[in-house]
Amino acid sequence: MFSSKAKGIEWSMDHDASNAAVLVASEAHTITLALEGLLGVVFTIATLTDEALDVGELESPKCESNSMECSGQLALLCMALVNSTWLTILDSLSFILTRSQGEAIILEILKGYQAFTQACGVLRAIEPLNSFLASLCKFTINNPNEGEKKSILQSPGSKRSETSMDQRDSIILTLKNVQALRTLFNVAHRLHNVLGPSWVLVLETLSALDRAIHSPHASTQEVSASVSKLSRDTSGQYSDFHILSSLNSQLFESSALMNIAAVKSLLSALHQLSSQHISGSSQLSVQQIGSISFSVERMTTILANNLHRVEPIWDQIAAHHLELANCSNPQLCNMALNSLDQSICLVAGSEKFQGISAAPHQFPESHLVKESETVSFEYAVLSPLMILYSSNKNVDVQMGALKILLHVLERHGEKLSYSWPSILHMLRMVTDASEKDLISLGFQSIRVIMNEGLATIPVQCLDEYLSIWYSEN
Incomplete structure (x- = not known):
């Protein structure tokens, strides 16, 4: 007009x-x-x-x-x-x-x-x-579904199929897509405390955006015709992707400003997004792995920005890591163990954990026998390791749990107090293992305790520690 x-x-x-x-x-x-x-x-x-x-x-x-x-x-x-x-x-x-x-x-x-x-x-x-x-x-983003991809793969003519697959994998964000994404971010920031279950709708889109940002075949409409063959890292013309990536990160970093109920709703939605892609089969598509990875990474971001109030959200985060670690897919197991390592060390290294664990290192002897009754937050942080080692029969998962324990002892052992009975119970189970790799990892933890942690172990736990030491030797 x-x-x-x-x-x-x-x-x-x-x-x-x-x-x-x-x-x-x-x-x-x-x-x-x-x-x-x-x-x-x-x-x-x-x-x-x-x-x-x-x-x-x-x-x-x-x-x-x-x-x-x-x-x-x-x-x-x-x-x-x-x-x-x-x-x-x-x-x-x-x-x-x-x-x-x-x-x-x-x-x-x-x-x-x-x-x-x-x-x-x-x-x-x-x-x-x-x-x-x-x-x-x-x-925002239009992605082909799995059925469309399979129909392309099954079409006659291999060269034609490969070409079609490349085209199908290509993601071009139009001006309309980019502006719709910006609008979605604006809405999510304004309403983050009231979205509740509606977060799932937002997260499905942000997961697709995350895949597009990391896809070698993705570009924006403005530059797709002129620089489609150039690397996005070297062209310097993909400001839209950089802005959207920054907005994507900022949304989860700003969880520190949300009320605690909203943070729990966001974590529940991430769990739901991830869980709907987990199946009994060990074979998962790239898109499914991408959505699960997106959820796990964003949970870690939320944890890192909410360490000042970590107690009410830790159980949700730990539960999802345990769910992934028990999957039959090795890639998901490794993803869960790596993220759990990072998460536990984040919490153990925080000021909040220092304050919680600053109590005197004395408690009743009954704790040596009934460590499962310990309800302190310190125990809650390390309990996923005990659960993984005792309930999962996959040696790789057990080794992953022992590696995380070793990292915690090396970096934050001096802060531990209430969880020593459980740690020693876990190391006692290692002495009964038949796998040499498990015994080797267990011995490394025992040696770290001997060299750096004896001064912090409660007196009631010393006899148990020495017993394990002799058993390992």
Whole structure:
């Protein structure tokens, strides 16, 4: 429409106009008026919701309590408006966005998406919120499903199949994709405390983005034609990927600002995303491995940024690592053990752990026999190692658990207190092992204790330690 105006072409209501340029200008003007009217409704509802928030009729998404109550005349009006309009607004916005190619109109529509989605979140209108999130995610990244890939692989002609597979693996983010992703990040940051189970919708998209960022066949539309054969690391023209990668990381780093219920919801969603790709088969696709890896890495990021309040979230993180370590897929086992090593050492090296473990190293003798009754956080941090070694019969997993224990003793042994009975019980089990590699790793831990840890072992544990020492020798 603006292009026509610049050329002096005015719009007309005359449908019989013979001038094609006038007809195009008229259609553009009609569409623009319709979109402005639609967005007017959207921004009115969003503004009214903000006003209800300002006068205290609604709780801010940043509040700790995260109440679901919607009280007050203005808040009830907003909820009624959302319930009566969201289906029409969603159908209209998604239809126009699907057909739109120009940057200006795409940005305007996405502003409408963001405003209405955030209003739904503030109002705790779950069904509209999830529907708008799901619709927004559809405009981010389009990945072929496994069935499409198999049909390509099975098609006749190997060369043709290989070429098709390369094309199918190629990911080109259009301007619409990039802006939709930015909008999704904006919504997630604003609503992180109220998304709850809706996090799964966001995480599925971010996992796909992570694969695209690390794919050698991915590019943005702006540069795909001119530098598609150049390395993204050397071309210097992939600012969109760098920005999206940074936004992806910042979202999980900002978990330190979320309330603890929101952090737990985010961890649960990551667990769900990962678990849905774990099957009884040891054969997993690259996409499945990528989604699981994404979940594990983001859990570690969340842990690293929440060490000041690690106690309420540790069990969720440890449980997922144990689930992966018990999988039949060796790649998942190694992934779980490496991440568990990093996670335990992060917690053991934190100031919070130092404070928890600063108690006197004295406790009743019953703890030597009933170490499973120990409920201290220190025990909870190291208990995954005891569980893996005692319950998993895979020698590689047992060796992984012993390696992690060795790292903990070498780096943070002086901080240990309540977990010594369990550690010694684990090393006692190693003396009964038939595998030489297990015995060797166990002896390394015993030697570290002898050289650096005897001063910190509780008096009640010294006899047990010396007994293990003699058994190993």
